[in-house]
Amino acid sequence: MKITLLSDDRIRLDGGAGPMSIEAESAQMSYSPFHMLASGLATCTLSVLHAWAANAKLPSDGLAIEVGWDFVEDPHRVGSMTVDVEWPGLPENRRAAAQRVADLCTVKVTMKHPPEFVTQVNAGAASTAGAA
Secondary structure, eight states: OEEEEEETTEEEEEOOSSOOEEEESSTTOOOOHHHHHHHHHHHHHHHHHHHHHHHHTOOOTTOEEEEEEEEETTTTEEEEEEEEEEOTTOOGGGHHHHHHHHTTOHHHHHHHSOOOOOOOOOOOHHHHHHTO
């Protein structure tokens, strides 16, 4: 698989054999936490679509996912994300089913029903050892 940073607010994930790589359109781009967030969503979506394609005996050659995002304020955060599925070999009559399968991605479902977040600031290993 290959993740390509297309811009500061868009990535592309191309499926395929071989090790995972991360590339950028320019040397000035760095892999930000927002790229990581989008990469998780793209990888999950690609994974469920590949599994479905194998089960349905559909060719998944050329399957790629692009994820983009926009920010909102108060507080500053990702306000919306778009997932574009590019699947050149997908038969037209299977498009709606592929949409439903893509929506089953656990990362997407988690974002739609966010978990509770708990942050703990620990003093470090030294104070933990002293507590025993």
